[in-house]
Amino acid sequence: MLAKHSKNKKISDKAFITSGKAKLAISKYGKENVINATLGVLYNDLEEIYTFDIVDQEYRKLSSQDLYGYASSITGDENFKTSVKKIVLGENIESNFPNIYTDVISTPGGTGAIYNTFKNYIEYGDKVLLPNFMWSSYKLISGEAGGGYDCYSLFDSKNNFNLLSFEKKVLELSEIQKNLVIVINDPCQNPTGYTLTEDEWEKIMDILKRACKKTNIVLLNDIAYRDFDNKALEFKNIFKDIPENLLIIIAFSISKSFCSYGLRVGAQLALSSSHRVIEQFREASAYTCRGIWSNVSRAGMQMLSNIILNKNKYLELKIELDKSIKLLKRRSDIFINESKDIGLKILPYKSGFFITIPFKKGIDSKVSLELEKKNIFALVMEEGIRIAICSIPSHKFKGLASKIKEVLIEIE
Template sequence: MIGKGSVGKSLDDKVFAITDRAKKAIEIYGKENVINATIGVLYDDNEKLVSLDTVVDTYRNLEVTDIFSYASEIDGDSLYKEAVRQIVLGKNYKDDFIGHFTEVIATPGGTGAIRNSLKNYLNPGEKVLLPKLMWGPYKIMAEEVGASFDTYEMFDETGKFNIKDFKNKVVKLLKEQENVVIIINDPCHNPTGYTLEINEWKEILKFLEECSEEKNIILLNDIAYMDFSKRNLNEYRNLFKNLLENLLVIFLFSMSKSYTCYGLRAGAQLALSKNKNVIDEFLDVNKFSCRATWSNISRGAMALLSQIVLDDKKLENLSLERNRYRDMLYKRAEIFLKESREIELKVFPYRDGFFITIPIKQDIEAVVKKLESENIFVVPLKNEIRIGLCSISIDKIYGLSKKIKQSIKE
């Protein structure tokens, strides 16, 4: 009965299945005896969901109409869009990006931002270029819009970004299709926790500018975890000034991680270009897509963000709160990485963020099964396992790398 374009589509989400097994183990053995490293949200050291006081207080004090009314515009309320501009490009973006044009489209989470971007910049049958180590839903979103994907290796033999393979894959797509759409998940890459160095970004952008002289280049920078990195934001923002007009940058913003409000489902696309026609076109097609799919997003979520970001005192309080939890993550990572080095457990390069990933050369299903027999639940990837540092209390971090190493050896 379904249409031909939907034949064969079904969702097999292994993460949710493993999380369910972890929950059952907790019911049987007690929370203190189970390590659930599958969860992708931030927990404190009592393993309770983190909620930021500034966010909670602001939301509770919203006007009823701000929570229950429709958004004022399909593409998002004006104050929300201004807040997104200030978050991504800085408070002084109007001065810092003179001669540039921007537009913001409000979306349901970062997922909506990704979906809109793939839908409107990939031609049917084209491929989006993704990191080989990636957040899995990128792939099914490409499939959903009638596209497919190719991948670039994340790391070279020195543990740096594999610029050589990245360039090779971009050149390959240049020969095959009209538009080259690329996703770079940075900072705090999911699943490795890698954050690009500024010099690595410079080389990427210089190369993409050269490529844009041949074809349209659309760079999607997934910044869902941006506030959990210690990167110098001014250095990062300066990278995107005065790029060639045929290189369009779309920042994929999400409220979920930085504001710990995963269920409100609020995000945005922010497009930046020196070509006004490109930005006008971006607004038109993505606004159309919004109306054709979710119509508009939660007015309450938009009011929440704008009331915090556009209020200097609230924003300062939020930053202080968030930085404490960011430091908590660094402490967890520091312990895990130190113990891993001591026992020579190989880990992909980590700098910031929620996750650490470990390469597995052995039978990955056997490794995962062995860990689960000890009530340690992780997310298996293709030839890797992902550890959600974000959800493990610090006392359970101690000794975890040793248990993983033992499971790999067996």
């Protein structure tokens, strides 16, 4: 019955499957004896979902009209758009981003922002450029939008961002594609917790400006975890002197930064030096919104605007975010220090929800099996184990690195 293009659609979301196994193990062996490090959801040290008081209060205060009504427009409420610009680009946008046009389109989460971007900028059959360590949904979303993917190596042998590999792939694909969509997930990259330095960003932008001489470039910066890096770079320092055929789209989401995963609110924020490019972005994105999900949760957008457009409430949110950053830092410190002590190699973590332990290709199923025997449930990727430090209570970290090392020594 399926249409030809849908015949091979089979989703095997490893993170959700492993999380299901973890829940089963908890019911068998008890919560204290199981480590569930699978999902990118922040939990407190009692293993309950982490919430921000200000978000909870503002959401519960919404009127029936806001809770149950349609959004005022397909592309999002005006206050929401202003708020997203404020969160992402800061104040004084016109003076900080001279000669740059911007627009915001509301989407269901960051996923919607990524889909909308892929759908309208990947030519059918073309490849989107991704890092080899990545949030694997990018591949699926590209497939759903009619594209494929290619990868560059995220790190070089010294564990620095692999500019050479990035440049090689960018230039290679710019020779053969009319449009090239490139995903950067920064800061707090999923799954490594890596954050690019300002110098690396500058070099990336230089490469993209060179590639623009050959093809149109769409840089999609997925900032799903940005608020968990309190030293996040300001975009005004990196997005300047942008050629007309370099479109920057920032994928924004409230899932992580408002601890509001189920509200399904996000946005595309586009920046371009061409008015026409922004107009086309607005028109095509609105069309896709209407054709796929119609409009985004009015309640989620209103809650966000009520906080961001009120100085004191925004400050409260920042204070609560800061507490959660400190919690993640305490957890990552324990894991990183123990890893150093016992000689367990990890990929360069700076901040965020995840830490990755690399291993050689071809042993992933064995690694999953052996970890699960020890009641450790994590996302085992092709070349690494992603530990979601966001979901493990601090007291369960002691000894975790050692157990992982035992598994890898046994298999490698």
